[in-house]
Amino acid sequence: MGLVSAKEMLIKARKEGYAVGQFNINNLEWIKAVLTASEEMKSPVILGVSEGAGKYMTGYKTVVAMVEGMLDFYNITVPVALHLDHGSFEGAKACIEAGFSSVMFDGSHYSIEENVQKTKEIVKYAAERGISVEAEVGSIGGEEDGVVGGGEVADPMECKMIADLGVTMLAAGIGNIHGKYPANWQGLRLDVLKKIQEVAGIMPLVLHGGTGIPDQMVKDAIALGVSKINVNTECQLVFAAATREYILADKDLVGKGFDPRKLLAPGTQAVINTVKEKIELFGSANKA
Numbered sequence: 001m002g003l004v005s006a007k008e009m010l011i012k013a014r015k016e017g018y019a020v021g022q023f024n025i026n027n028l029e030w031i032k033a034v035l036t037a038s039e040e041m042k043s044p045v046i047l048g049v050s051e052g053a054g055k056y057m058t059g060y061k062t063v064v065a066m067v068e069g070m071l072d073f074y075n076i077t078v079p080v081a082l083h084l085d086h087g088s089f090e091g092a093k094a095c096i097e098a099g100f101s102s103v104m105f106d107g108s109h110y111s112i113e114e115n116v117q118k119t120k121e122i123v124k125y126a127a128e129r130g131i132s133v134e135a136e137v138g139s140i141g142g143e144e145d146g147v148v149g150g151g152e153v154a155d156p157m158e159c160k161m162i163a164d165l166g167v168t169m170l171a172a173g174i175g176n177i178h179g180k181y182p183a184n185w186q187g188l189r190l191d192v193l194k195k196i197q198e199v200a201g202i203m204p205l206v207l208h209g210g211t212g213i214p215d216q217m218v219k220d221a222i223a224l225g226v227s228k229i230n231v232n233t234e235c236q237l238v239f240a241a242a243t244r245e246y247i248l249a250d251k252d253l254v255g256k257g258f259d260p261r262k263l264l265a266p267g268t269q270a271v272i273n274t275v276k277e278k279i280e281l282f283g284s285a286n287k288a
């Protein structure tokens with residue numbers, strides 16, 4: 001099966017009360033790992049690509065070609081969406097042209113008026129091509145803006161303004177943070193999530209910063225309408241730890257242990273394991 005928009009898989013998730021994972025990809029090993037895990041778990045999946053990762057993988061066209069080649073090579077049967085993460089206005093258009101099946105336009109740093117205007121344009125451009133669109137309201141906390149402790153929280157009325165533009169899914173800050181959570185983190189603002197769900201109706205909601213949120217809190221968020229959860233840092237941490245362990249055990253010095261296919265194997269397997277654990281937690285196993 002080729003790439004699909006994220007729309008149907010998220011509407012189904014919203015209706016049936018589970019969440020689809022977005023796992024960010026960085027290279028060939030990452031794509032292999034996420035696709036292998038999702039197929040094994042019979043789970044729909046969203047591959048996330050930041051603009052920086054797109055550049056690293058030598059452009060959006062390379063990413064599309066690599067992912068499509070692998071869908072074919074592995075005979076992937078579960079629905080797979082290729083999604084731009086935190087895209088700029090120009091980046092979103094470039095990804096749609098390169099063959100992505102889903103984009104996020106992140107206008108959260110603009111005024112709400114400008115965010116509405118630009119989101120509307122992307123929605124129109126994407127809808128004509130059958131591409132799903134994620135929009136964002138307010139900003140989600142993270143080290144890039146130096147916010148620690150609470151994380152950003154969105155205004156439910158602004159969420160409604162963006163939700164009404166015909167976007168497929170909506171990301172809204174509810175105290176979540178990108179990267180590792182600080183020790184003094186206050187937890188997700190489930191009260192705010194509830195208000196957002198009340199005004200946004202059946203719109204699938206997106207939780208960014210999925211690394212390190214306690215499992216029960218993740219489940220509570222899913223029960224309140226979160227249908228897509230982004231995981232990035234956690235896969236990077238387990239990949240690095242497994243690679244470190246391999247080298248510290250001097251395995252690269254034994255036989256052909258220096259072969260990149262051997263050197264990167266433990267990290268890749270660690271990503272597979274983490275993706276499978278997340279799919280289990282999010283409830284999307286056997287939902288393909």
Ligand SMILES: [Zn+2]
Pocket residue numbers: 086140178208209230
């Ligand atoms: Zn994010």
